[in-house]
Every structure is written in structure tokens, then in C-alpha cells.
Amino acid sequence: MVLEKIEQANDIKKLNPQELEILAGEIREFLIEKISKTGGHLASNLGVVELTMALHLAFQLPEDKIIWDVGHQSYTHKILTGRREGFEGLRKYGGMSGFPKRRESDCDAFGTGHSSTSISAGLGYAHARDIRKKNYKVVSVIGDGALTGGMAFEALNNATRLEKNFIIVLNDNNMSISENVGGLSNHLNRLRTAESYHDLKEGVMNSLAKIPVYGDWMVEQVRRAKSGIKQLVIPGMIYENMGITYLGPVDGHNIEEMVRVFKDASKVDGPVMVHCLTQKGRGYLPAERHPARFHGAEPFDIETGLPSNKKEKAAYTDIFSTVMRKLGDRNENVVAITAAMETGTGLKRFHNMFPERFFDVGIAEEHAITFAAGLAAGGMIPVVAVYSSFLQRAYDQILHDVCIQNLHVIIAIDRAGLVGSDGETHQGIFDISFLCTIPNMTLMAPKNKWEFSDMVKFAVDFDGPIAIRYPRGEAYDGLAKMRAPIVLGKSETLYDEEEICLIAFGSMVKTAVKVREMLKERGYHCSLINARFAKPLDYEMLTRTAKEHRLLVTLEENVKSGGFGEQVMDYLEECSLDVRLLNIAISDEYVEHGNVNILYQEVGIDAESVVKRIIAEYVGLK
Known part of the structure; x- marks a missing residue:
């Protein structure tokens, strides 16, 4: 196998053209086989095999920087930098990350996970290079989807000031290749990047400028004519007008052509954009037909493309999808907003039913809010469905544009809590902390699927900013008979006993039920309260339970700092309530990738760990 010849960075340069073609096929087979077992991002990786190979052929890693x-x-990038064996543990706890990590390899120039960041990071690298008088190349790779992010355009605007080489590769997998335009553009690119062209252009302009009286006028006319012709034949004029040299479009699956263009791009002084057209999911028919489904794929059967693990219970996202469709029927003022996550957030059915x-x-995300x-x-009831980790990007807009004006915006926070295999950049463990700092914000979380449905309906009837956080995966169907009406700022008492009181928020109610059962088996009497609201808190409940119990235990799937438990603690101290408080939350740290159940144990919020801490705390009171 040619793939076995790739043991470290730059080994690809030792292969001949015939071996390169074979290698591309072997990489695709390898990715399909491995991801079918571990799960991961398949369609996007299949689409950039040749593009990645061309980058590694054109540049020298780790000296040159690919962001x-x-x-x-980045899976092909990982393979070509000697991490093929790491795919056995891809996205597993203690294994290789599914994203670039600086601590994982010197060839990972910048750690990523969120969108629209590569141009900003690359521009920073380029300036650092120039200040330190280094001579490496900087290449930022960005997709056409990521280019919709405002941060990318802020970086492009700033990049125009750069006088040294900086390469931006636009991976466009949403357009077909036009041979006519592509052929003409390729011809122009060769002319415009050739040294002879640059020398001729400068010579002509300088000569014209020396002509008495009419010289400057003639130079200006030539520039205007050149600009007008470009508008007709060059598809990237938006970038040219910004001051960024545009090369392309180029076939993103033609290695030889891309290597040539990357070499040409390296000669340009200043920022240059190389526009590559690729096919998402290329080489695997199910992924070509359904690229969205194979974006973040669960383990699947290679022959059929269907998931290996049969889904038995509805996920919280499925519940949200159903409730939103029903609310769309009942209330013509309800509108839905997503930031490029229609399927992931469960809004596809709403879109089909109410496209307008x-x-x-x-x-x-900032614009969405x-x-x-x-x-x-304007009188509508907007529901913004967004993953917790992506909501972080819109903090200012929530505070300034929504909450200061006390507007009725509903934020449906999907993937709140530990999400597992995507790791640090995707764990939704900060939203309680940053939302509860904002005046006028209301934050709630459901204990099970029925309460989630009730909360979405409550939010639509509410008046003011309100957010609902809910976890990834199967919706909890326990406590079905306990369905007290939702009342603003009021909790729900599930079990009322003495000694110990568990106050659980959202997803941790399920864990608290197990904790209570385990404590009961050991002879401890335990109340259980479903907090429902993190803001506003149920102060009446807290005062009562503090007087009736010796130990209060708060449980949340969020970092401890600024979270639900710390707010409870502040209230107890402010009111001088004499009761011990144990705060079960995630420590002040980033949580790596891995199976969610394993991560629960590692951060100490699984039932067994909680029970041990409660018993130790309670024994200490005696």
C-alpha cells in the first residue's frame, strides 16, 4: 500500500504522480473504514483529500503553517503528518482529537473547533513572521460555509494591509466547476503570477507615468480599463476590489493543478486567495448524496450508509422539532432562526411547513441574535436554535441587543452540557454561567421530555428574553407522572423527606434520581427538587429547604464558577441560613473528548461519584 509509505510529515513528497493518485483512493478507503467504526466528520474530509495532499506537496511542514x-x-492532514495509527482511538477518551491540536503535533499550527477563525489566526501568524524576520509561508484554509461568518470578513478587510505573502485557500464545495470560466481564469492566473508579467506591468506603468502632462492621465485610464475587464472575466472581483489577489477557481480534486497554483500564490506579495472547487463526500456515494447526514456521522454500515446503532428513543432535538412544528401551526407569529444548523437543531420540519x-x-451567531x-x-416571536458552545459567540448581542431592551427572544440551547467526542471546543458547559450574569434574562432547563415540551410552550407565551438549555442525546422519559405546571421562578418538589436535599437543574435530575435511590439503600433520607429555573432562583424553596435539611446538594452539568450552585451559595450566605451546601459541578477546566459516560466519571458528576461525596460530607456533619 502507498499509504504505508507515509510515516511522517513531508513523506508525500517522495511519491511519484502515479502513487499520488493511488494514495488519494487509499486515504478515502481508510477514512470510510475507520469513521464507520468510531464515528466522526466524514463528508467534509472526503472532499478535501486531494486539496490536503496538494498543500503538503507545495509546502514544507512544520516550518510552513497550515491553519x-x-x-x-483535518483527517487527511493528520494522516499525512504520521498520525495514521491514531485513528484507532479517534475522538475516544485519551485518544486522538477530531480537530487540530497544537499539543498533538507540531504540524497543527493552530487549534480550532469553531468556525470563521482561520484567516484571523493566519494573519496573526503572518505578522508575527514578518516582525521576527522569519521566512515561512502561512496558509489559511476556509470553507465557503465558514466564509459566511462575519469574523472572516473582518479578517479579510484587515489582511489587505499586509505587504508580504499570505495565502487564503477557499474550499468551495457548494458550486460546480465551470470549464469556460475556469479555463480563462487559469490562463489569467498564469499571466498575473508570472515574474515576467509583474516586471512588464511595472515597466509599462512607470514609462507611462514619465510622459509629460498626459502621463498620469494615461496610467489612470489603463487602470480603469483593466478593472472593467476584470469585472467581466474574473469571478473573484469582490476580493480583488478589497485588495486581495484572487486565483481560481481551480479543480480541488486535481492535485497537479493545485500544486501549481499554490506555488504561484507563494510568489504574490500581499494576501492572495486561491479558490478551490471540491465535492463534499467525494468517493462514497451515501456521503455524496447526503453530505449533511455524514457531516458528523455516528458509526455506520459501509455498504448501506445507515447507522450501526439503532435509535430507540427520541432525542431532545426530536422533541424540539415536533413542538416547534405544532407551535408554528398554532401561532403565526412564531419564527425560527438557525446559524447553518437546520438539521442539527431540529428545524428542518419547521422549515418545510413554514418556509416564509x-x-x-x-x-x-452574532447576527442571528x-x-x-x-x-x-417588530412583533414576531423568534426562536433561535443554537448549540451551547456556539452561543458563546453571541454574548454581546444577547446582553446589548436583546436583554437591555427586554425583547421577547427565545434561545433554544441544544447540546448543553457534556457532548462527548467533539471535545473541548464543543462542550456546552458555560452557558449557565454567562447567561445568569445578564439582567432581564430568564434561564430554565427541563428534567425530561414532557417538561421540555411544556417549557418551549411556556417560553412562547412569556414576555421577555428567555432561554432553555437541554442536552444532546436521548430525552429522559422518567418521572412521567410528575408534571406540575411551569410557573416563573418556581421549582418542583419531586420527593420531600429530611436530612439531605438534592436540588438538581435540568439534565442532572436524571442523575439525582439515581443518587437518591443509592442513598436510600444506604439508609439516608433524601428530598429531591427539580430546580427548573437557574434565573430567577426559587428563593422561597431555598429558604424552606435550608431550614428543613442539614445538607443541601446542588447538581448541574456546567462549570462551577458562576453556575447554578454558586448562585444558591450566594443566596444562603446573604440570608445567613445555617445549612451546609455541597456544590456538584464541573471544575474550572476544559473537558477533553470521549464517551459522555466516561467524561461524567472523570469530572465527578456521575451518580457513584456524587454519592461518595455526599456521604463524606454528611458524615462530617455528625
Whole structure:
């Protein structure tokens, strides 16, 4: 196998053209086989095999810097830098990350996970290079989806000031290749990047400028004519007008052509964009037909493309999908917003039923929130569905545009808590902390699937900013008979006893039920309260339970700092309530990738760990 010849960075340069073609096929077979077992980002990685190979052929790693936007398309990069064996433990606890990690390899120039960051990071690298008088190349790879993020355009605007080489590779997998335009552009690119062209252009302009009286006028006319012709024949004029040299489009599956263009791009002084057209999911028919389904794939059967693990219970996202469709029927003012995550957030059914009330704003969470604020000010009821870790990007908009004006915007926070295999950049463990700092915000979380449905309906009838956080995966169907009406700022008492009181928020109610059962088996009497609201807190309940119990235990799937438990602690201290408080939360740390159940144990929020801590704390009271 040619693949076995790749043991470290730059080994690909030792292969001949025939071996390169074979290698591309072997990489695809390898990725399909491995990801079918571990799960991971398949379609995006299949689409950039040749593109990645061309980058590794054109540049020298780790001296040159390749920065991947988001990073879910970095698997081929990992293979070509000697990490093939790591795919056995891909996205598993203690194994190789599914994203670039600086601590994992010197060839991972910048750690990523969120979108639209590569140009900013690359520009920083380029300036650092120039200040330190180094001579390496900097290449930022960004997808057409990530380019919808405002941060990418902020970076492009800033990049125009750069006078030294900086290469931006636009991986465009949403357009077909036009042979006519592509052929003409390739011809122009060869002319515009050739040294003879640059010398001739400078010579002509300098000569014209020396002509008395009319010289400057003639130079200006030539520039205007050149600009007009470019507008007709060059598809990247938006970048040219910004001051960024545009090369392309080029076939992103033609290694030889891309290597040539990358070499040409390296000659340009200043920022240069290379536009590559690729096919997402290339080489595996199910992924070509359904690229969204194979974006972040669970383990699957290679022959059929169907998931290996049969889904038995509805996920919280499925519940949200059903409730939103029903609410769309009942209330014509309800609108739905997503930031390029229509399927992932469960809004596809709403989109199909009410296309005029559905908005996909692209990868632009900041815009999504302020756009929702405008809709709310105009009399609509906007529901913004977003993953917890991506909501972090819109903190200012929530505070400034929604909450200061007290607008009725609903934020449906999917993937709240530990999400597992995607790791540090995707764990949704900060939203309680940052949302509870904002005046006028209301934050709640359901104990099970029925309460989730009730909370979405409550949020639609509410008046003001309100957020609902819910976890990834199967919706809890326990405690089905306990369905007290939702009342603003009021908790729900599930079991009322003495000694110890468990106060659980959202997803941790399920864990608290197990904890209570285990404590009961050991002879401890334990109350259980479903907090429902992190903001506002149920102060009446806290005062009562503090007087009736010796130990209060708060449970949350969030970092301890600024979380639900710390707010409870502040209230108890403020009111001088004489009761011991044990705060079960995640320590002040980033949580790596791995199976969620393993991560629960590692951070100490699984039932067994909680029981041990409670018993130790309670024994200490005696």
C-alpha cells in the first residue's frame, strides 16, 4: 500500500504522480473504514483529500503553517503528518482529537473547533513572521460555509494591509466547476503570477507615468480599463476590489493543478486567495448524496450508509422539532432562526411547513441574535436554535441587543452540557454561567421530555428574553407522572423527606434520581427538587429547604464558577441560613473528548461519584 509509505510529515513528497493518485483512493478507503467504526466528520474530509495532499506537496511542514478553519476536515492532514495509527482511538477518551491540536503535533499550527477563525489566526501568524524576520509561508484554509461568518470578513478587510505573502485557500464545495470560466481564469492566473508579467506591468506603468502632462492621465485610464475587464472575466472581483489577489477557481480534486497554483500564490506579495472547487463526500456515494447526514456521522454500515446503532428513543432535538412544528401551526407569529444548523437543531420540519417563517443566517451567531431582536421588536416571536458552545459567540448581542431592551427572544440551547467526542471546543458547559450574569434574562432547563415540551410552550407565551438549555442525546422519559405546571421562578418538589436535599437543574435530575435511590439503600433520607429555573432562583424553596435539611446538594452539568450552585451559595450566605451546601459541578477546566459516560466519571458528576461525596460530607456533619 502507498499509504504505508507515509510515516511522517513531508513523506508525500517522495511519491511519484502515479502513487499520488493511488494514495488519494487509499486515504478515502481508510477514512470510510475507520469513521464507520468510531464515528466522526466524514463528508467534509472526503472532499478535501486531494486539496490536503496538494498543500503538503507545495509546502514544507512544520516550518510552513497550515491553519484549518473549524478543523473537522483535518483527517487527511493528520494522516499525512504520521498520525495514521491514531485513528484507532479517534475522538475516544485519551485518544486522538477530531480537530487540530497544537499539543498533538507540531504540524497543527493552530487549534480550532469553531468556525470563521482561520484567516484571523493566519494573519496573526503572518505578522508575527514578518516582525521576527522569519521566512515561512502561512496558509489559511476556509470553507465557503465558514466564509459566511462575519469574523472572516473582518479578517479579510484587515489582511489587505499586509505587504508580504499570505495565502487564503477557499474550499468551495457548494458550486460546480465551470470549464469556460475556469479555463480563462487559469490562463489569467498564469499571466498575473508570472515574474515576467509583474516586471512588464511595472515597466509599462512607470514609462507611462514619465510622459509629460498626459502621463498620469494615461496610467489612470489603463487602470480603469483593466478593472472593467476584470469585472467581466474574473469571478473573484469582490476580493480583488478589497485588495486581495484572487486565483481560481481551480479543480480541488486535481492535485497537479493545485500544486501549481499554490506555488504561484507563494510568489504574490500581499494576501492572495486561491479558490478551490471540491465535492463534499467525494468517493462514497451515501456521503455524496447526503453530505449533511455524514457531516458528523455516528458509526455506520459501509455498504448501506445507515447507522450501526439503532435509535430507540427520541432525542431532545426530536422533541424540539415536533413542538416547534405544532407551535408554528398554532401561532403565526412564531419564527425560527438557525446559524447553518437546520438539521442539527431540529428545524428542518419547521422549515418545510413554514418556509416564509424560517431563517438560516449562515455561520453567524452574532447576527442571528440581533436579527432575532429586530424580529421581536417588530412583533414576531423568534426562536433561535443554537448549540451551547456556539452561543458563546453571541454574548454581546444577547446582553446589548436583546436583554437591555427586554425583547421577547427565545434561545433554544441544544447540546448543553457534556457532548462527548467533539471535545473541548464543543462542550456546552458555560452557558449557565454567562447567561445568569445578564439582567432581564430568564434561564430554565427541563428534567425530561414532557417538561421540555411544556417549557418551549411556556417560553412562547412569556414576555421577555428567555432561554432553555437541554442536552444532546436521548430525552429522559422518567418521572412521567410528575408534571406540575411551569410557573416563573418556581421549582418542583419531586420527593420531600429530611436530612439531605438534592436540588438538581435540568439534565442532572436524571442523575439525582439515581443518587437518591443509592442513598436510600444506604439508609439516608433524601428530598429531591427539580430546580427548573437557574434565573430567577426559587428563593422561597431555598429558604424552606435550608431550614428543613442539614445538607443541601446542588447538581448541574456546567462549570462551577458562576453556575447554578454558586448562585444558591450566594443566596444562603446573604440570608445567613445555617445549612451546609455541597456544590456538584464541573471544575474550572476544559473537558477533553470521549464517551459522555466516561467524561461524567472523570469530572465527578456521575451518580457513584456524587454519592461518595455526599456521604463524606454528611458524615462530617455528625
